[in-house]
Amino acid sequence: MTPLRNRLRRPRAWLRRLGVTRRRVRSWLPYLLVVLAAAASLAGLTVRPATGAAQARADYVIVAGAPGLRWDDLDPQRTPALWQQATKGSVGWLSVRSGHHTTCPVDGWLTLGAGNYAAWDTKRVTGGCPPLQPALTRPDDLGANLTEQRSIVDANAEQSPYGAVPGALAESVRCTVAVGPGAAVAAARPFGRVDRYEPVLPADPRTLLSSCVLSVVDLGTITGTGAARQAAVERADAALARVVAARPERSLVAVAGVSDTDTTSRLHVAIVEGPGWAGGWLTSAGTGRDGYLKLVDLAPTVLAALGRPQPEKLFTGRSVTSVPGRPADLAVAMGGRRDADRQAGAQQRVTGTFFTGLAAVQLLLFALAVPMLVRARRHAGPTGPAGVPRRWLAIAEPALIAAALAIPAALLADTVPWWRSDHPGLVFGLVTALFTAVGTVAVRISPRYGRTLWPLGAAAAVGAVVVGVDLLTGARLQLNGVAGYSTVLGNRYAGLGSVGLGVFVAGALVTAGCAAQWVRRPWRPVIVVLVGGVAVVMVGSPYLGADPVGAIAVTAGVCVAAAISTGGWLTFPRFAWAALAGLVVTIGFAVVDLRRPALERGSLGRFLSALGDGTGGPAVQRLAAANGQALLDSPLTLLAVVGALMLAFCRYSPWGGLNRLFGLHPALRAATAGTVVVTLIAGVLGGSALAVAGAAAAAAVPTAVLVALRVLDHAADRTRADGETDGPGGPGLAPPDPVLRRVGAR
Secondary structure (H helix, E strand, C coil): CHHHHHHHHHHHHHHHHCCCCHHHHHHHHHHHHHHHHHHHHHHHHHCCCCCCCCCCCCCEEEEEECCCCCHHHCCCCCCHHHHHHHHHCEEEEEECCCCCCCCCHHHHHHHHHHCCCCCCCCCCCCCECCCCCCCEECCCCCCEEECCHHHHHHHHHHHCCCCCCCCHHHHCCCCEEEECHHHHHHHCCCCCEECEEECCCCCCCHHHHCCCCEEEEECCCCCCCHHHHHHHHHHHHHHHHHHHHHCCCCEEEEEECCCCCECCCCEEEEEEECCCCCCCEEEECCCCCCCEEEHHHHHHHHHHHHCCCCCCCCCCCCCEEEECCCCCCHHHHHCHHHCHHHHHHHHHHHHHHHHHHHHHHHHHHHHHHHHHHHHHHHCCCCCCCCCCCHHHHHHHHHHHHHHHCHHHHHHHHHHCCHHHCCCHHHHHHHHHHHHHHHHHHHHHCCCCCCCCCHHHHHHHHHHHHHHHHHHHCCCCCCECCCCCECCCCCCCCCCCCHHHHHHHHHHHHHHHHHHHCCCCHHHHHHHHHHHHHHHHHHHHCCCCCCCHHHHHHHHHHHHHHHHCCCCCCCCHHHHHHHHHHHHHHHHHHHHHHHCCCHHHCCHHHHHHHHHHCCCCHHHHHHHHHHHHHHHHHCCHHHHHHHHHHHHHHHHHCCCCCHHHHHHHCHHHHHHHHHHHHHHHHHHHHHCCCCHHHHHHHHHHHHHHHHHHHHHHHCCCCEECCCCCEEECCEECCCCCCHHHHHHHHC
């Protein structure tokens, strides 16, 4: 036994001779774990889904557009041609965003031909869209000339931040055919020439449709309601029937409701039928969601089907593909619980009311909490007045918890099809209130409720778990959800939205800060980095959050939080190490993204490549415009302002209590600082201004006020020699946890 024991001791002695002691190993182990967590985060971000197989090629492509056409217009008896095409082909919900705030028919046709967000003019639309009456001349019997095209191209180049070139699609093929005035707008070349033009569809369009590889047909504008609308849809269906009957062999037919017809934004019909497009969902890399595509995706789809290269740096959209999984019954696929247009419309009507109401409720709660904080502060002396009455706290604490859980409850409300009700706003409010009450009761009845940080940590964890589980299951609750994003707006279709990002990041970092208080100081950065690393991967992974800009922001916030989680200030060495760690992850992800083919790059890679080749000006302009619009239009700005004012009061006023709270819990102060960094960076670089900060404030500030109130309320507690405590509740009332005993001892 003795020789074996000596051999086991030799490595230890060798390590001691090198100066590696157990104490040094313990001191370096947390930093090693931090590095490993950062490396794992980078590895998780660089993994991307494999690109799908290319669709079958076609010799001819026919795009049949009908502005205003929606899925609820289709019927197997009244519109047999449309219904048959949709049943045979692949279908999806089409977002018709253009370069104009309201996409009228002329803007939709122009965007189709540009493959980018284009606008006919900058006139504000009120009520219905103006009639489609482009100025066309016929210099010969073959084609036509769009007289305004040159000025439209110049206006989009000089005034639009998107860099659209109307006519880019037509310029990418040898010959185009246009039938109808709207089709002429889409098929005109940048200098205005339409190769072949017919004002109406001929009785036998067989020869016309086979004369060029690309034909664009205007089926007519669908507008109005009732019998007039049905008549317009039936005329469009009859025209489509003639097109399908005369289509050449090996042709692809795409049907699209290319625009809205008034200021109400809707989702429209998208059908692609041809070889390789049977019975599936339409999708594109631009949406990342099965069943959804954008108007700007149609132009690259046409060229991909024809096997033609795309014009460099002109198209914004991505080529559409067909994926399986669509129900065979078209009515089931596009209606009922799957009716995305109806859900998106209800979401738009309810979202502003919900967040404005939430901001008003939180403002009221904060106004009522201020005198309670003042009274608790005055009570903190041995001869001060009585503390806050218990009945006040019994009402205020559950109310603040409920306010913090409102957004996660609104997210869960989308598990119920409230948008199908005749009164969707009322049903949504009732369902959200029910989920909020259930969450509040669960936090309140917990055995650990008396702990100082429990309400804050529990509410934060609930928000992070709700958003995290939603991401793991495909982000279905955020899709067209009040606490998610609208596909009508065309900004995001999958992954993590700005509201979800704010709730998730605040929940993850605050939970990490609360958990870090349970471990020794050297291990607190490890807890923060481990939780933050998971958050980085979930936010940035294309399988989950699909937000690389958000992942960069989370990386920066986690580094800052980890640097000051052990206490003290954010000194220059700490800031330098935090910035270095954040830059390593950010640069690594950016390099990997830039090494991919241009069509497979994420938003970060596309932005960096644009900056590198000198074309990043429009992208920066779009980002600034998006921030300005979000700052003024989003009710989340009000939530961010209200939360910031309350935090400022709690931090800088003598009655706030946040200084005492942060002094006792430095990891919580670190989590707060990290959350601020994340929300500001993600909001500004993501084009959502204070939306992310507003969601984070709504989820974390109410319970932070609750905890600050608890700390102040127990600041005068005194521990007697017999172990009992004289607190605000009378002799023998012990503080909720040992931390408050230390507060009283001070």
